[in-house]
Amino acid sequence: MNEPFLLKNFQYLKKELENSDKIQTGIHLIDNFIGGIFPGQVHAILGDSGVGKSWFCQKLISSLLRSNNNATTLYSNFSGNIRLNNFKKVLIDDRLLDQVKFFDPTSLLENIILCKKVIDGDNPDISLLIFDMLFGSPFQFSELLRDSRKKWERNIFHLMVDLRKIAHLRNIPIIVVNYLSSDSLNVGSHNDRYLDPFCATKSILQKVNHEYLLNFYIHNRYLGSTPIHLFKE
């Protein structure tokens, strides 16, 4: 049956924002600054290889599961490339692994199918959905011929539509991790026409000056960019 269209005014939406149950990231600097990750929204985490995108996702999972015994996470991890031992260290308590459902797609299509299944009612109890890379190497994308590229773009568009739909209807946060080369790390000028329109926040992780200094940017076109110094090892 078709759902009726609901008319909402600014005041209502502001209340929704203020009353929403944000998920703390477990990284105090970020939580103090933005309050956490908002449910009902898609959030993008971008960065170069090895910069800590998966680590950030795992911190978020750990924080959620330790604060809520009933929470479960669906973790789509492209090609299954996370290191389980590292994940266990971040989780601290191995038993929390039982509350994580892993999905290891090897293609964009498998992620699309996963989304369709979630929309159709699969995994009704998840509190957080993470896509640690939607597809494989970004170079695959750049090498596509024109027609193939158009189909690829359309597929990504519809996948993002589905993700927004899931976030909205289930009122859960969704994290989308994507590769961003160090050549295009200028936060202010970086545009991603596939992700930006759908994402509430875009955070870019980067290493600075060949040191293990990690800057975490909260970027939102209308709220601006703010660098957060995470740690130095």
Place this chain on the structure above:
Amino acid sequence: MQKSSYIRSENFNKPNVLIGEYNKCLDYLFDNKLSEWIIPKLLWIDFYVLPLTILYNFSLQHQVLEKDCYFLKIVSIADFDRLLQSTLLPKLLTTGFSSLIVNYPPYCSRNGENWMNLKKLTKLGVVSVFVTKDLFPLEESNTIVVDPE
């Protein structure tokens, strides 16, 4: 087609079509046209569903919106098509709303039909459409390219 971020649109009998990326269309609207096109009560159909944090920030910058802006959230292309075919929009535009902003999703398959419906709505209020590329007949709209490629 105008290739600039500037055109005065005195003719509100045609839909205003803003061509470009979503964020740039928002910038254009809020930087240049807000007071002109939102007169005085706005209905906003947002396919992407503007993130709440952005909405909140907008409301701080443009306090008039707190009272006079209403949103219809659309979460699928099928719903979007259904809305444009329905009698809801004409009804809303004849019962208080005077301005309509539509964020038009790419990859719609019923552009011709949807365009006819959007044109009909201009008889009832000021209609502005965000679209990523020139899907609609230029001569039938006030076209503003805010993001020339």
